[in-house]
Amino acid sequence: MENRVVDPNSSEERGLMLRQYVMNGGQGPNSYARNSSYQGGAIDVAKLIIEEEISKRVDVKHHSSTFTIADFGCSTGHNSFAAMKIITEAIKRKFETDGQIFQIPDFQVFFNDKVANDFNTLFSSLPPERLYYATGVPGSFHGRLLPKASVHFAYSSFTLNWLSEVPKEVADNTSPAWNKGKIHYFGAKKEVLEAYSNQYAKDVEAFLNSRAEELVAGGLMALLVPAVPAFWNHDTAYTSITEFDTLGSCLLDLAEEGRFSKDKVDSFNLPLHPTVPQEFKAILERSKNYTLERMEILDNPGKRTLPGPKDRASCLRAVFDQLLTNHFGSEIIDELFHQYAKKIAASPLLLDPDNEKSIMIFVLLKRKPYDNK
Amino acid sequence: MENRVVDPNSSEERGLMLRQYVMNGGQGPNSYARNSSYQGGAIDVAKLIIEEEISKRVDVKHHSSTFTIADFGCSTGHNSFAAMKIITEAIKRKFETDGQIFQIPDFQVFFNDKVANDFNTLFSSLPPERLYYATGVPGSFHGRLLPKASVHFAYSSFTLNWLSEVPKEVADNTSPAWNKGKIHYFGAKKEVLEAYSNQYAKDVEAFLNSRAEELVAGGLMALLVPAVPAFWNHDTAYTSITEFDTLGSCLLDLAEEGRFSKDKVDSFNLPLHPTVPQEFKAILERSKNYTLERMEILDNPGKRTLPGPKDRASCLRAVFDQLLTNHFGSEIIDELFHQYAKKIAASPLLLDPDNEKSIMIFVLLKRKPYDNK
Numbered sequence: 001m002e003n004r005v006v007d008p009n010s011s012e013e014r015g016l017m018l019r020q021y022v023m024n025g026g027q028g029p030n031s032y033a034r035n036s037s038y039q040g041g042a043i044d045v046a047k048l049i050i051e052e053e054i055s056k057r058v059d060v061k062h063h064s065s066t067f068t069i070a071d072f073g074c075s076t077g078h079n080s081f082a083a084m085k086i087i088t089e090a091i092k093r094k095f096e097t098d099g100q101i102f103q104i105p106d107f108q109v110f111f112n113d114k115v116a117n118d119f120n121t122l123f124s125s126l127p128p129e130r131l132y133y134a135t136g137v138p139g140s141f142h143g144r145l146l147p148k149a150s151v152h153f154a155y156s157s158f159t160l161n162w163l164s165e166v167p168k169e170v171a172d173n174t175s176p177a178w179n180k181g182k183i184h185y186f187g188a189k190k191e192v193l194e195a196y197s198n199q200y201a202k203d204v205e206a207f208l209n210s211r212a213e214e215l216v217a218g219g220l221m222a223l224l225v226p227a228v229p230a231f232w233n234h235d236t237a238y239t240s241i242t243e244f245d246t247l248g249s250c251l252l253d254l255a256e257e258g259r260f261s262k263d264k265v266d267s268f269n270l271p272l273h274p275t276v277p278q279e280f281k282a283i284l285e286r287s288k289n290y291t292l293e294r295m296e297i298l299d300n301p302g303k304r305t306l307p308g309p310k311d312r313a314s315c316l317r318a319v320f321d322q323l324l325t326n327h328f329g330s331e332i333i334d335e336l337f338h339q340y341a342k343k344i345a346a347s348p349l350l351l352d353p354d355n356e357k358s359i360m361i362f363v364l365l366k367r368k369p370y371d372n373k
Numbered sequence: 374m375e376n377r378v379v380d381p382n383s384s385e386e387r388g389l390m391l392r393q394y395v396m397n398g399g400q401g402p403n404s405y406a407r408n409s410s411y412q413g414g415a416i417d418v419a420k421l422i423i424e425e426e427i428s429k430r431v432d433v434k435h436h437s438s439t440f441t442i443a444d445f446g447c448s449t450g451h452n453s454f455a456a457m458k459i460i461t462e463a464i465k466r467k468f469e470t471d472g473q474i475f476q477i478p479d480f481q482v483f484f485n486d487k488v489a490n491d492f493n494t495l496f497s498s499l500p501p502e503r504l505y506y507a508t509g510v511p512g513s514f515h516g517r518l519l520p521k522a523s524v525h526f527a528y529s530s531f532t533l534n535w536l537s538e539v540p541k542e543v544a545d546n547t548s549p550a551w552n553k554g555k556i557h558y559f560g561a562k563k564e565v566l567e568a569y570s571n572q573y574a575k576d577v578e579a580f581l582n583s584r585a586e587e588l589v590a591g592g593l594m595a596l597l598v599p600a601v602p603a604f605w606n607h608d609t610a611y612t613s614i615t616e617f618d619t620l621g622s623c624l625l626d627l628a629e630e631g632r633f634s635k636d637k638v639d640s641f642n643l644p645l646h647p648t649v650p651q652e653f654k655a656i657l658e659r660s661k662n663y664t665l666e667r668m669e670i671l672d673n674p675g676k677r678t679l680p681g682p683k684d685r686a687s688c689l690r691a692v693f694d695q696l697l698t699n700h701f702g703s704e705i706i707d708e709l710f711h712q713y714a715k716k717i718a719a720s721p722l723l724l725d726p727d728n729e730k731s732i733m734i735f736v737l738l739k740r741k742p743y744d745n746k
Binding site for chain 2: 065066105106107108110115116118119120123124126133134135136137138139144145146147148149150
């Protein structure tokens with residue numbers, strides 16, 4: 001029996017969180033709120049699937065008076081609000097169509113992101129006409145955030161690609177996985193990809209284990225996971241990992257110009273891992289707490305919302321600004337993304353969204369009963 | 374039966390909230406976090422009473438797996454964290470001493486304040502070693518904030534003295550309650566106090582009604598309410614309402630100096646009402662949803678934490694900064710509190726905390742069963 005109250009912010013966990021960075025806050029020109037249409041496209045494609053699954057699988061009989069929904073990695077909310085609207089409306093319809101119109105529970109949505117997230121912007125942007133009571137939950141989703149068996153529906157979109165940290169080996173010049181002169185694994189040694197894959201598996205497992213304790217038995221979890229079709233063949237030539245490589249080459253150019261030393265680039269790596277479907281499925285299958293109800297490979301229409309090189313640069317900047325500023329200093333950021341936009345503009349193949357082969361994985365998981373030993 | 378999901382942020386409600394102001398955010402020299410020892414003293418006096426009441430009245434048999442506690446009006450958390458520590462530790466002890474050591478639930482604390490509150494500072498200040506999962510709830514506590522029957526223990530300290538708005542009559546020069554040349558009711562016409570009292574009753578009732586829907590049957594609510602011994606007799610000569618009068622006289626001085634017009638002072642009134650015990654008790658007795666389990670009149674030792682005139686000025690500034698800035702402009706604030714400190718320093722009677730007769734009321738309320746029609 002588990003009686004210890006898990007502390008999501010132990011000093012170790014807290015140290016980890018404070019090392020990290022978050023999407024750009026506020027509502028300004030470089031904010032994530034104004035530069036996340038790429039990630040926001042996900043819900044448009046997944047909407048019908050989520051609605052269908054809710055209408056098929058949400059159990060509306062004998063429900064408690066609160067229906068709890070949690071979004072893990074909500075950032076400042078822009079895309080999260082759209083998803084929470086779809087989910088709460090679909091659940092409400094399910095109660096109505098199943099003759100439980102007088103039993104519709106109160107909806108309570110928990111918006112989670114790291115402690116450093118701009119919750120003030122999230123709260124002041126909440127849609128006035130929402131169906132739910134809104135709450136914010138600060139902390140890393142690689143640990144526990146909510147009481148045991150308290151969540152009925154969990155959701156997370158474009159978040160599991162974030163590693164809790166860069167694998168230590170890739171920045172260690174004594175390791176076979178040292179990633180000299182690059183910031184990610186496109187075209188790098190196979191040891192670099194292996195290090196990323198290992199960290200990814202560890203992080204996704206930590207996420208799944210924490211959510212398994214928080215979900216009620218029978219509770220559902222919908223995940224939208226950024227991915228690429230394959231790591232090493234020609235299909236990956238135009239995907240998000242190609243973009244990371246382009247960003248890396250811009251950093252190398254700046255090092256060549258003497259703006260900072262090449263060592264700075266050697267010691268910098270992006271804590272991101274777009275998975276491939278086989279890898280992600282294998283992680284899910286190792287987890288003993290869920291049944292996999294549905295898995296779909298989807299296109300991300302969000303990429304079509306970024307027509308020009310400047311939009312592409314702004315999208316990347318809203319995501320990587322803090323991370324790059326922490327390592328290289330704020331004075332190179334404008335120049336870096338200016339160069340990035342120029343490089344994209346000079347490469348029609350990179351610019352054409354039809355060439356972008358990044359995909360996303362939709363999965364619906366169901367929490368197994370607790371007494372299934 | 375109530376099936377409509379109440380929207381705490383309807384556009385009307387939202388408009389109201391956005392008109393309002395909050396305690397100073399951040400951790401800087403003028404922040405509420407660093408200037409709220411006066412309010413923080415409340416919990417020191419109430420600690421033993423709260424612990425005693427929890428050990429007597431919290432029902433630990435057949436408890437659900439989550440114990441939900443909510444603090445209404447937490448500001449950036451400094452004083453709230455101390456209170457939540459006392460409350461969660463006392464509840465945990467109650468489970469232990471009643472032989473329910475294997476049934477200790479997870480604690481979940483909902484920190485509430487207005488949308489404009491600095492939740493980013495609250496979240497980054499959370500004590501790492503806490504016993505509970507932390508969440509933030511943005512919105513006015515004069516309306517619904519949480520699902521029905523979802524709260525086991527409600528708490529609110531030094532908050533109910535804040536009115537949802539200044540009574541309209543006191544700023545209306547055609548009304549008998551027009552409060553010309555003053556910013557509060559010390560020494561004002563009796564119609565001014567009446568207008569404040571009416572608004573206070575309306576606001577406290579709205580608070581009690583919202584909490585009655587959110588509390589489980591049998592759920593407890595502890596309130597620490599700033600008060601004065603009486604409105605009109607000599608006992609009130611040195612209380613918080615005397616301080617408001619002193620602040621008002623500093624504003625009049627600035628108007629005399631031509632820093633702004635006297636009309637500006639006429640149209641400004643503090644949305645604060647320290648109640649008297651009889652008035653507060655009468656409001657509680659009109660409420661049909663609670664039993665009054667305990668009521669105590671307490672001293673506030675917090676005032677002894679403000680030894681000098683500058684501390685007194687800083688305390689008031691952290692609370693009134695936004696309100697005054699919105700009305701008079703930021704350029705007069707430094708000067709205003711400089712003058713205020715000088716006026717306090719020149720009046721040994723005002724400066725001596727032994728003369729300060731402000732009190733606080735502690736009440737413990739218990740939510741009646743829901744089916745008591």
